[in-house]
Amino acid sequence: MNRTTSMMDPPAGWKAYSTDKLALGGVRVVDPSLKLDQRTDLVIRDGIITRLGSIPDRWTGAVIDGSGLIVCPGLFDMHVHLREPGFEHKETIESGCTAAAAGGFTGVAPMPNTNPAIDNAGLVRFVRDKAYGLPVDVHPVAAISLGRRGATLTEFSELIEAGVTMFSDDGSPLASAALMRHALEYARMYGAVICEHCEEQSLTAGGVMHEGAVSTRLGLPGWPSIGEEIAVERNIALAEFTRARLHIAHASTARSLELIRAAKDRGIQVTAEVTPHHLTLDCTILSGFDSNYKVNPPLRTRRDVELLIEGLADGTIDAIATDHAPHAPDEKEVEFISAPFGMIGLETALGVIYTRLVLPGKISLNRMIELMSSAPRRIIGQPEAAVRKGAEVNLTVFNPDEEWTVDGEHFHSKAKNTPFQGWKLKGRAVGVINRGIAWMRGV
């Protein structure tokens, strides 16, 4: 991974450094997997961490003052939409990766709902190559079915050979239980994982928000909890039957959580992710018909939010993923029922999770790093990032004390459809160091 690259430009206001010779002075290094939490200097040579200790005398490389900063294993977002190819007006791989870096992510897994869908090895390579020269690993998720049409399996063997480890028709859930069964069987045979957006579409057709008291008040068609839960239940049953690995994308309801917990207790190989928006927002926020809050699965009730947070703390939920779903402003700027689903999240996830969950003590800093780095990497089969002497650099640097206000106008993403506009947050990414490149903001 320590390839020599021609560097692309860092985000505006950021500076690029080579990792041939780079030192961070006086940082707090936190790596839960290594049970590491200490204040130290960190020295990098030729893209390798060579020292967790004082910067050598007569050091000739760059030195970054890291006092007050935390360095942790590079964050990985296992569920993003980079829109390329096909929807470059919403986001490109470059703009999406720049947004990822600005949010502290050193790796992302883009979903295959592009045009064309990522359903063959050539397209997988196209997506990966587009990130060349960026400090962000792009690890494409391949489609389960050709064209994501839910009919014919993609050629798993060739996709596996091209480096794919996760398959999903994200956004177009598999209606056929038989196709899901066979996808799980192929995935198991090759050691891959199936990621499913769990939605029984006969129950959610036309639905634009959580079905309940608020949708009743607003007269908006409901997307009921049962529409997710019945699919979670079916897919867990198929994972048990096939003894394959299933990853539940963006779980959003309390009952989904119960089903996942019960499945784990029975030893079924199921993992699950939750988004920052499902952990912080509920459907009452839709009262003003603001389409920036329109997302699939929809924002649920306050009770669901509280139980999902408990699920993070007790380990039922394995990972936090943003489901970063960029749309052009004029696409969202229409009446609610006509607006596309989706919110962006790459540039706010760290600040939102740190401010709303870590600072109030709902989860620890270590747990946050597990949820946003080691767990998603483990689930998707990417090498774990570690702050260890001798390891290739794959690091996130953030300032836990920086206070800032979310403003979509200043995002590096092409899109501005954030549900956190105007939020005052504490904790913000300062840099990412990966693939021979360090991008640092304002230092």
Added chain:
Amino acid sequence: MNGVRFNHLLGLEGMSREAITEILDSAEAFLEVLERPIPKVPSLRGVTIANLFFEPSTRTRISFELAEKRLSADVTNFSSSNSSLVKGETMLDTARNIEAMKVDVVVIRHFAQGAPHFLADRISASIINAGDGAHEHPTQALLDMLTLKHQIGALDGLKVLILGDIAHSRVARSNIWGLRTLGASVKVCGPLALMPREVEEMGVEITHDLNEALAWCDVVNVLRLQLERQQEGLIPSLRDYQRSFGLTRKRLEMAGGDKVIMHPGPMNRGVEIDSDVADGSGSVILRQVTYGVAVRMAVLYLISGGERIIE
């Protein structure tokens, strides 16, 4: 005519008792105007009103237009079937273009819930919601309340039954908010598949037994059943719906007592309401239409400033 001032009329949810009362009181004055030999006042002379109808409507559009003309406003009409929407222009662009022509008030009917709110946040004209999807239809509920006030008097303690497809009804929602605010009790009756979840949180009781509901109520407001509900699988057949939820003379006689019968129109005779009920004693269906003009005059008058005295 002082007190409450409105910038917009987006819905009755959250509207105060005072505001609703002020509209209904103003409507009383306009009802009197409508009885005059020349039923026209100069109150909104110089005020320009655009009626934007993004969904087919006959009576609501004509009712607004009459109300506007009887107030001497300048009126222009737009409907989605004969303008730029077919070329794919967004609602926002349409509204901005119309606003650029210096319109003071926009009356909007739209298939999308929240469309009037969307415009109110983005253009400077006053917005009147003439029905937005299944969300609200505030002037319909106001005219229903004016009708009841005339027919019965105070709404406090009145027992109103709303019958039919509650889930898809903006009339039901606006009526529930308005009636509850004015102190009436509201029951909703219809098949479970057409009952929105947790509707009891709007302060109503639910029943699926029409006979029991009729025995309870003073007023029945019968909703139109959209015939496409059958294709959507929400009702087995019109016949099946009619058997359980059609308002018939026989059911009314069984329930006993005089009931006020209302319907926002247009009616499916023989489905949700039988002709002998719609046209029989107790029916105020056509009176609703008359009161509709007065209520809309009141709303337009209050929204446009309302400082000009009715002459």
